Amino acid sequence: MRRRFFALGYVFFVLLTVTGLIMTFSFIERITNSGIVDVDKMIDKALSDTASIQADPAYVIENVNHDLAASLKNFHFYPEVSFIQKEHRSNCLSCHTPLPHNKDIKTRAFLNMHGGFIACQTCHSDGKKGDYKWYDMERNKVAEALISDAPLMSIQLTKMVSGKATVTKQNAPEFLSVLSDNVKNDPGKADALCETTYRGDLTKALSCMNCHVSDKSVLDWKALGYPPQRQEQLMTLSIPNVFNKYDEFYIPSF
Amino acid sequence: MKELMNNITVRSILKSCLFLALLIPFAGLHADEENCMSCHQYKLFGRMDDQGQFHNYFVDGEAFQNSVHGRLTCTACHSDVTNIPHSPQPKAVDCTQACHLEDPFSGTPFSHATVAEKLSASVHGMQNTASDEFKPSCKGCHLNPQKIHVESEVFAEISSNCLKCHKPNGLDYAIQHMEFHAGNNDFWTQKRKMLICANCHTNDELVGEVFKDDMVASFMDTYHGVGFNFGDERLPVCSDCHDYHSVFPATDVRSTVHPIQVGQTCGGSGCHEGARETFALGSMHNRYEGWQADTLKWIKIAYFFLISGVIGFMLIHNTLDFFREREKLKKHPLPPREEVRFFLRLNKAERISHILVFVSFTGLALSGALLWIPEINNVSWIPRWMFDGELRQWIHRFFAVISTAVSIYHIGYAIFTKRGRRSLALMIPKPVDAVNLFQNLGYLLHLRPEPPKMPYFNYAEKMEYLAFAWGSVVMTATGLIMWLEHLGPKFWVDVARLLHSLEAILAVLAIIVWHFYLVHWRPGKFPMSRAWATGYISEHEVEEEHGLDVDEFTEEYDA
Numbered sequence: 001m002r003r004r005f006f007a008l009g010y011v012f013f014v015l016l017t018v019t020g021l022i023m024t025f026s027f028i029e030r031i032t033n034s035g036i037v038d039v040d041k042m043i044d045k046a047l048s049d050t051a052s053i054q055a056d057p058a059y060v061i062e063n064v065n066h067d068l069a070a071s072l073k074n075f076h077f078y079p080e081v082s083f084i085q086k087e088h089r090s091n092c093l094s095c096h097t098p099l100p101h102n103k104d105i106k107t108r109a110f111l112n113m114h115g116g117f118i119a120c121q122t123c124h125s126d127g128k129k130g131d132y133k134w135y136d137m138e139r140n141k142v143a144e145a146l147i148s149d150a151p152l153m154s155i156q157l158t159k160m161v162s163g164k165a166t167v168t169k170q171n172a173p174e175f176l177s178v179l180s181d182n183v184k185n186d187p188g189k190a191d192a193l194c195e196t197t198y199r200g201d202l203t204k205a206l207s208c209m210n211c212h213v214s215d216k217s218v219l220d221w222k223a224l225g226y227p228p229q230r231q232e233q234l235m236t237l238s239i240p241n242v243f244n245k246y247d248e249f250y251i252p253s254f
Numbered sequence: 255m256k257e258l259m260n261n262i263t264v265r266s267i268l269k270s271c272l273f274l275a276l277l278i279p280f281a282g283l284h285a286d287e288e289n290c291m292s293c294h295q296y297k298l299f300g301r302m303d304d305q306g307q308f309h310n311y312f313v314d315g316e317a318f319q320n321s322v323h324g325r326l327t328c329t330a331c332h333s334d335v336t337n338i339p340h341s342p343q344p345k346a347v348d349c350t351q352a353c354h355l356e357d358p359f360s361g362t363p364f365s366h367a368t369v370a371e372k373l374s375a376s377v378h379g380m381q382n383t384a385s386d387e388f389k390p391s392c393k394g395c396h397l398n399p400q401k402i403h404v405e406s407e408v409f410a411e412i413s414s415n416c417l418k419c420h421k422p423n424g425l426d427y428a429i430q431h432m433e434f435h436a437g438n439n440d441f442w443t444q445k446r447k448m449l450i451c452a453n454c455h456t457n458d459e460l461v462g463e464v465f466k467d468d469m470v471a472s473f474m475d476t477y478h479g480v481g482f483n484f485g486d487e488r489l490p491v492c493s494d495c496h497d498y499h500s501v502f503p504a505t506d507v508r509s510t511v512h513p514i515q516v517g518q519t520c521g522g523s524g525c526h527e528g529a530r531e532t533f534a535l536g537s538m539h540n541r542y543e544g545w546q547a548d549t550l551k552w553i554k555i556a557y558f559f560l561i562s563g564v565i566g567f568m569l570i571h572n573t574l575d576f577f578r579e580r581e582k583l584k585k586h587p588l589p590p591r592e593e594v595r596f597f598l599r600l601n602k603a604e605r606i607s608h609i610l611v612f613v614s615f616t617g618l619a620l621s622g623a624l625l626w627i628p629e630i631n632n633v634s635w636i637p638r639w640m641f642d643g644e645l646r647q648w649i650h651r652f653f654a655v656i657s658t659a660v661s662i663y664h665i666g667y668a669i670f671t672k673r674g675r676r677s678l679a680l681m682i683p684k685p686v687d688a689v690n691l692f693q694n695l696g697y698l699l700h701l702r703p704e705p706p707k708m709p710y711f712n713y714a715e716k717m718e719y720l721a722f723a724w725g726s727v728v729m730t731a732t733g734l735i736m737w738l739e740h741l742g743p744k745f746w747v748d749v750a751r752l753l754h755s756l757e758a759i760l761a762v763l764a765i766i767v768w769h770f771y772l773v774h775w776r777p778g779k780f781p782m783s784r785a786w787a788t789g790y791i792s793e794h795e796v797e798e799e800h801g802l803d804v805d806e807f808t809e810e811y812d813a
Contacts, residue, residue: 009782012616019619020766099302105339108301109311116298152297249338251288
């Protein structure tokens with residue numbers, strides 16, 4: 001009984017000592033800082049708690065003039081599109097943005113959209129029928145099957161030349177060895193490098209009709225793993241026809 | 255055949271029911287009539303302009319359908335979009351335009367114009383000044399939150415009452431919207447609300463240019479700010495006091511924090527019930543000027559020197575004593591306990607008082623110290639309930655009541671009992687104490703061969719007792735002021751809060767450095783003096799520490 005009684009004394013002794021240490025650190029902090037709280041730290045913490053509305057730490061902050069105010073304008077819930085992981089980026093993104101098409105108002109957004117799952121050189125090639133496969137950017141090898149809910153750019157449709165994928169990962173050693181600021185800043189050298197790397201003709205590119213019209217498609221949708229219903233949809237899309245038939249398409253008023 | 259038909263019928267009915275059941279969750283959602291999602295459903299559907307600005311046209315349809323605007327078609331807000339491609343570039347959405355929804359109460363087309371008018375009239379309204387570019391629009395703060403389906407008794411009651419007169423169309427939506435903003439939601443958390451304001455009000459480019467100073471930083475130094483850091487959802491952040499849309503400078507009579515209004519703002523909200531107008535006499539952000547700022551500044555300076563000086567002296571004194579005492583014990587080890595006589599130091603009433611004091615003191619220190627270390631709420635091994643603001647507050651007050659009760663008992667004991675009166679008389683500081691202090695310092699510094707003979711209460715104990723008495727008065731008085739803060743004025747509550755926290759540091763450190771040394775750390779005492787439990791000290795301790803008044807120790811321990 002007496003031992004337990006003394007043990008109680010020890011407990012309070014330790015508790016108060018710990019409290020004293022805490023207070024000492026707090027006192028030192030009060031003396032050294034005007035405020036007791038690091039506001040920036042607090043905001044960072046609050047930001048981490050609202051991760052669902054945050055902008056992308058992986059891509060946007062690194063590459064685009066994108067701040068918190070911009071993320072707050074995010075009225076349509078699209079933060080996840082910015083989450084393009086570094087390991088999924090192809091070597092094209094060493095120089096180009098993931099949304100490189102910006103000239104034609106009719107097609108630019110649609111073409112950029114394809115960048116989420118199609119490698120650049122798949123369309124920017126000689127336009128001939130070829131062997132196309134899904135490429136797993138993370139594992140750096142041909143994917144066994146189409147993965148429908150894969151993260152953006154993680155699985156890319158790539159053209160195969162001599163049994164080898166034309167897409168290579170960003171910062172791949174063979175690419176880095178020839179890529180320099182000198183090359184980046186010289187369009188002629190950059191084009192030559194791209195042609196060598198892609199093994200294709202950069203002046204040519206596939207259009208919507210090359211894939212999404214049934215009798216002319218260079219892609220074998222079935223072989224790529226699409227189910228019959230989706231194959232039919234992809235080869236009869238209305239959007240390419242809208243662009244082909246109309247200069248300006250008016251939305252019906254309801 | 256008949257059986258087959260029956261089966262088909264039953265199966266068809268079941269399928270129909272299942273189909274209808276699947277439709278129910280989407281009953282309140284609007285279909286994409288314009289087929290906008292045929293294009294906007296794609297991720298990376300967007301472009302990057304020549305300036306590197308990211309234009310993202312992707313719309314998360316499912317999330318949008320479940321948002322507060324999920325009942326609207328795209329063109330209800332983007333009314334200038336009529337063609338594909340959208341040219342000219344669609345304008346920013348004007349939240350004040352009337353949309354196709356009908357206000358269930360007025361029957362008129364719904365719009366946010368009323369709220370926008372409030373915002374426009376407020377300090378955040380555009381006033382053709384340079385600061386306009388920094389002012390928030392609707393979307394600057396509102397994120398089109400996910401719809402939170404509230405199912406509360408209040409909601410059910412309101413719905414049933416409203417439906418007696420109003421059309422059902424859209425009413426449930428309107429009531430849920432009100433319920434959502436009435437606080438029953440987990441979207442507008444205090445952190446998220448704070449983030450909205452802090453986004454601009456902590457911006458380095460704006461503070462000092464557009465704003466007078468960093469008001470978020472000054473808020474963080476208040477009790478509300480500390481509570482916010484603990485994640486206490488009960489404590490207010492900016493918009494709870496300054497309103498959401500009708501924000502005005504505190505000098506404007508329309509402001510909810512104008513001296514005329516602030517009593518109602520603080521008291522009417524249920525936070526500071528009974529708050530009077532005098533409660534407003536102070537700065538909510540602890541930003542004082544003139545004599546008030548000087549008062550707070552001098553308290554801080556005084557306590558800085560007091561804490562540094564007192565604790566510093568104690569540390570030096572005890573460090574010297576530690577080495578001197580250890581040296582002495584090496585030469586003259588303590589005799590075995592069995593061979594030593596013991597004398598009464600604390601009687602039963604004093605021991606119980608001491609136990610109540612150290613329990614309440616530890617409880618007060620711990621529950622109080624939690625306020626000082628908001629970062630500790632990230633420490634996973636500390637139970638979450640310890641950070642609950644209200645629980646912590648009442649634990650602190652519980653121990654404060656015990657501590658105060660013991661103090662009152664002690665005063666009565668010192669006045670009305672013979673032993674108490676004798677102890678009080680012996681506790682009064684005398685010139686001999688100062689002489690003892692200097693003589694003992696001389697001994698500790700090896701300037702004297704022997705320590706001085708000291709009285710029944712030596713100088714160390716008298717210093718401790720008087721400091722504790724002073725601390726009790728300060729802590730009780732300031733604690734009471736904070737407990738009754740709604741009586742105001744706030745300035746004196748802030749003074750009390752500052753004094754209370756600084757005195758707490760002094761008291762806790764003094765106990766650890768001074769008292770704990772005397773009864774725990776001192777060579778020969780470790781791990782602790784048993785007097786607090788048994789009430790007796792050894793003959794050796796009497797001679798060493800109270801050699802001048804050996805005769806006062808008359809009651810011997812009878813094993």
